[in-house]
Amino acid sequence: MKAIEVVGLTKYYGSFLAVDNVSFEVRKGEIFGFLGPNGAGKTTTVRTITGVLRPNSGEIRVLGYDMLDEREKIKARERTGIVPEMANPYVDLTAMQNLRLMGELYGMEKREIERRSIELLKLFDLYEKRNVKVKAFSKGMRQRLILAMAMISDPELLILDEPTSGLDVLSARLIKDVIREEKRNGKTIFMTTHNMVDANELCERIGIIRRGRLIAIDTPEKLKQLVKGSVSVEVSFEPMKLDPSEIASATKVELMGDKARVFTEDPDATVRELVHYAERNNLRIVSLKTLSPSLEDVFIKLVGEGND
Ligand SMILES: Nc1ncnc2c1ncn2[C@@H]1O[C@H](COP(=O)(O)OP(=O)(O)OP(=O)(O)O)[C@@H](O)[C@H]1O
Ligand SMILES: [Mg+2]
Structure with a gap:
């Protein structure tokens, strides 16, 4: 079974065609990068894959579940960690409280939430700040917390929309290290980016999207042979x-x-x-x-x- 299967995905906003008949697969255990310039349709693709937006046509299966079926969609989401494009933690809550809230949403047991939260806070270098309200967090700290929240239930699939965009070098590196570590632990990662260096460093396969169309899909090295x-x-x-x-x-x-x-x-x-x-x-x-x-x-x- 593939982690993600997308066939003929098409999404209009009114009469504007944002995603045009896009098909691709993400294999289990790989880091797949979705690369494209601003406005290419990356976020629209992510939002349809995660079931936030309904496509006009096409098939989407995540971990084998049909994302156009409401019940199956819930099953897929239970096993997926998602970082949306404009994600924000609750700023009046502390890092720890945000993680707890997320753990409760995933229906995890209290003890497990505490254990996993502490593990993730340490992993993302936020442990010292665990009881500080997020409003005092920098952008890099917030993004690290967002990723920690997405990982609270130890999901087998991570869907990340621009996980490192606009971050300082250290936060970006930490996030990239975590993504690689997740892959080593057998997890699948689908991420969008317009950062070529990140895509080259992290991804085993890359799909390039331009104006809603997938124009190439291959390994970074094979893509380089195109030029x-x-x-x-x-x-x-x-x-x-x-x-x-x-x-x-x-x-x-x-x-x-x-x-x-x-x-x-x-x-x-x-x-x-x-x-x-x-x-x-x-x-x-x-x-x-x-x-x-x-x-x-x-x-x-x-x-x-x-x-x-
Ligand atoms: N809610 C919406 N209503 C109308 N048009 C939209 C909407 N959301 C996105 N679009 C348009 O659809 C196209 C694709 O947008 P999308 O956000 O998917 O691009 P993107 O590749 O994620 O870009 P970026 O790199 O800037 O995040 C753009 O032209 C955008 O203006
Ligand atoms: Mg986007």
Whole structure:
């Protein structure tokens, strides 16, 4: 059984088509990233998957349960931890009280709520602040608490809408560490993000959504192969000069300050040509390195394509 199965998901807001016939699966035990620019339809997809919004058409199964069936939806939600886009803890309650409330909502036993709350407060580095009202919490602390609340019942599936967006480096890292740890413990994670670095670091598979359409779905490394032409060699000579017409294997040359970025489909040939160029022109090679395409290159290529 798959953790999430989505077939032909379509959602309109009035006459505006926000999610257009999207299909994908999230396998049990994987971290799946849903990547897309602002307004692409990530949150709409999350809200239909979690049963907050009803799609116009399509099938959605979460942990095998049909999310369009009210009773099955409740079953799926009991086993899923959700961090919605604009989640907020109750600011007049303490961290501990928020966790208790969540535990009660999940119908957990008092003793288990206490034990799990303390465990999560420690995990998210909030234990010292457990009795402080959330209104005194920073954004990073609130987001860590929100994730702790989603994890109170130790759910087998986590659905996280932008779990690290707008956070300081330390909070973001802590959250990423927890996500990885959950995966190691056999949990499944579906997360949206527009942070390419996070997606690349965390996700085993990534779906890229643009204007409501899923335009690619693969592992980060395979996605990077889509942009072969953007392998480049970065070179710095002393003195810095480079005549692009003398590097036959280059597809494009960008001169920038004291270095140049030479794009190529054959990095081996390009490195050789650059070395010969330096010898012929009596230049010292200060640095020479091959740069692989980043997930950002993929994203820009795919999302930028056909932009009007
Ligand atoms: N309640 C709504 N009513 C009308 N249009 C909406 C509503 N919610 C979202 N939209 C529109 O649907 C599109 C998709 O929005 P959505 O929030 O799903 O995008 P997103 O990928 O989550 O973006 P972001 O990265 O900014 O969170 C956007 O064009 C948005 O303006
Ligand atoms: Mg969103």
